[in-house]
Amino acid sequence: MNKKSCLNCGHSISGEFCAHCGQKGDTARITLHSLIKNDILGSIWHVETKFFNTLKDVIFRPGKTAMDYISGKRVRYNNFISLLLILFGFNVLSYHYYEKFSPSEVLTDNTLYIKDFFSKYSKIILFVIIPILGMNAFFLFKKVKLNIAEHFIIGTVSLLGILILALLSDIVSLIGLWQPVSKIFNIFDKIIFDLSILFPAVTYWNAFKNSYSKTGLLWRVLILYVLMGLESLIIIVLI
Template sequence: MQHNCLNCNQAITTNFCGNCGQKSSTHRYSLKHFIEHDFIHGVWHIDKGILYTIKALFTRPGHSVREYVLGKRAGYFNFITLLLLLVALAGVIAHYSQLNIADLMPEASKKTMTSLQRFTTNYPRIFLLITIPIYALFSYCWFSKAKFNYSEHLVLNSYKTAAELIIGICFTIITIFYTNVSVLTIIYFAGINLITIAYTVWLYHQFFSQSGYSKKSLLFRSIMVPVSYLIVSFVVGIVWAIFARLGH
C-alpha cells in the first residue's frame, strides 16, 4: 500500500523511504514502547547496539572499527555516544569505590608529583579523552601509507579509548569489593597497564592488516604507536617538572 513518508512527505511503497531513509511505519511514543523497543532493542540488542559493539571491541577490535570507518555502521554504537556513556558509568561506579588511582601511588611519589601528574591521577577518565587526538596523531604518522585521514584516526582511537574505559571500569569494580592497596597496586601497574598496551597493539595490528604492510612492519608500527606516546609523555613530564621547579 502506498502512502507518504511522515518525515519528507515523499510517496513510499517499501519498508523505508527512498528519499530520506526513514522507516515507513512509525509509532507514537509511549513509556511501554520506549522501554520495550527503543531502550532494550536499540541499546542492548545482542546483534546491534552497545553490547554488540563492546563484544566486537574485545573479539575483533581492529576489524570491527575498520568496518565502521569504511561505512558499515548500522550495527555499531556511535563512538561519541559510547564514550559519553562509559565516562558517565565510570563516574557512577567510582563513587562506590574506596580507592582512586592516587591512593595506589607511593607516598614518596605523591610528594614529588607535578601538577600535570596530579591531574592525570585525579582525573584519569578526562585524561584518557585528552589522549585521543594525541594517539590519533601518532597512528596517523606511523600508518600514513594506509591512506586513512586524521579524522578517521580519531574514530579509531576513540574506540580504543572506549575499550580502555571498559577495562578501567572492571578494575574499579574490583576496588569496590577488594581494598588491599598492595595487591591492587600490582594489579593496576603490572596488569591493567600491560593489558591496555597489548590491546592497543592488537587493535592497530588488526585495523591496518589490510593496508599493504608486511607482517614485520605491521607489528613494528603497531608497537611504536604506544611506545611513541610513552616516550613523548616521559619527555613532557620531565620538561613540566623542570619548569615547575623554576617557577618555585
C-alpha cells in the same frame, strides 16, 4: 492498488521506510499494545543491544570495528565519542566507590596522588590521547591511506577499549576488597591492567594485519609505543 503515503511528509512509500524523510512506513495509530511493545520495550531493547554490541566488538575486535566504522558500516554501533564520555563517567564513579569502601591502608600515598592527578587533568588526558595516537599512526601507517580524522576514529576505539578494561579493573578491585577472594582478584586486576597497556597494540594489529607483514607491523607498533611514551612524558611535565 492505492499508493501508500508517508504520514510524516506525504511522499509515496515503496519500501519499509520513506525515502524522503526516513520514517517507517507502518506507522499507525498508537494503542496501549503498540506503546508497550514498540515505544517502550522496543526502544530499550534497541538501545541496550546496540550499546552492548559496540562494547563487545570494541573489546574482541577493536581494529576491525574501527575499520568497519570508517568504511561506512555504522548502524550497528553507538557513536564512539558519546560512548567514550559515558564510559569515562562510569570510570570516575566506580573509582569513587572504590576509594569510599577501601580501608585506609589500601589507599597509599601513591594511589591518592595518581587519583588526584587523573581527576585534575582527566579532560586533558581524555582528549589528548586520541590526537596523539591519530597523528602518530597517520605517519607510521601511511600505506593504508587513511586521513587524519579516520586515524582519530581508530585512536578513539583504542581509548574505548582502555576505558572498558579500566572500568572492569575498578569492579574487580571493589570485589577484591572482600578478604576471602582478595588474592585471586588482585591477580585478575593485574592481568586486566596489563591488557589495558597492550590494548592499543592489539587495536592497530587487528586493524592493519592484512596491510603489512608481521615484521613491518611489529616495528611500527613498537615505534608507536615509544612515541606515545615520550609525548606522554612531555605532557605530564608541562601540566
